[in-house]
Amino acid sequence: MDKAQLEIEFQHHFAEQGYDIDWQKLSLSMSFHAVAKGDFLFRQGEYAQRLFFLHKGLVRYVNISSEGKEFTKTFVRAPKIIGSTRAMVENSATLFGIQALQDCVISSYDWQDFYAQMHQDLGFLTYYSRFMEQIFLTKDARESAFVEHSAERRYLDFCVDYPDLKDAIPQQQIASYLGITPVALSRIRQKIRLKSKG
Numbered sequence: 001m002d003k004a005q006l007e008i009e010f011q012h013h014f015a016e017q018g019y020d021i022d023w024q025k026l027s028l029s030m031s032f033h034a035v036a037k038g039d040f041l042f043r044q045g046e047y048a049q050r051l052f053f054l055h056k057g058l059v060r061y062v063n064i065s066s067e068g069k070e071f072t073k074t075f076v077r078a079p080k081i082i083g084s085t086r087a088m089v090e091n092s093a094t095l096f097g098i099q100a101l102q103d104c105v106i107s108s109y110d111w112q113d114f115y116a117q118m119h120q121d122l123g124f125l126t127y128y129s130r131f132m133e134q135i136f137l138t139k140d141a142r143e144s145a146f147v148e149h150s151a152e153r154r155y156l157d158f159c160v161d162y163p164d165l166k167d168a169i170p171q172q173q174i175a176s177y178l179g180i181t182p183v184a185l186s187r188i189r190q191k192i193r194l195k196s197k198g
Helices: 003-016 085-090 111-118 122-148 151-161 171-178 182-197
Strands: 030-035 040-042 050-056 058-064 070-077 080-082 097-100 104-110
Touching (some): 003 030, 003 050, 030 040, 070 171, 104 111, 111 122, 122 151, 151 171, 151 182, 171 182
Antiparallel strands (some): 030 104, 040 097, 050 080, 050 104, 058 070, 058 097
């Protein structure tokens, strides 16, 4: 896939969601990234001052504790803008990494350039505002689920949100997303299987 096609896909992503952007007035320089399954787009602690667009594939945002324990923050499938907003805005190291769970095709744009040009177009500004709103809404819902819902309920919700992932990715990654151990996840899955047979 060439850069021209990737640029068209990037612009189409905004058009599909109803944002009218005058691309002729913008001059965003795009870089291309092919990230193989299992590899990282960037790792926790690295600097990632670029805005990434996932054209193809599936990734996870992952934190690793000082003891080496993994915690999956979220899963993201294409097409979607991805990256570390905090690292871009504050020009700081990332607090998480992004790992490809499938072979991925990604383009990226320098954040400072993107941010400067975004202010020249109302469509860009509107998209960015709603994009940030969605991040906070998702974060609030996830935090509430950890307080209000049992681990079994969180797993069932995961199966609804990501029906194609429950048997396609390592159970350890699902367990880390749910905030439980792989052993606890195995027990939950067994319990659900027994209920379905009853």
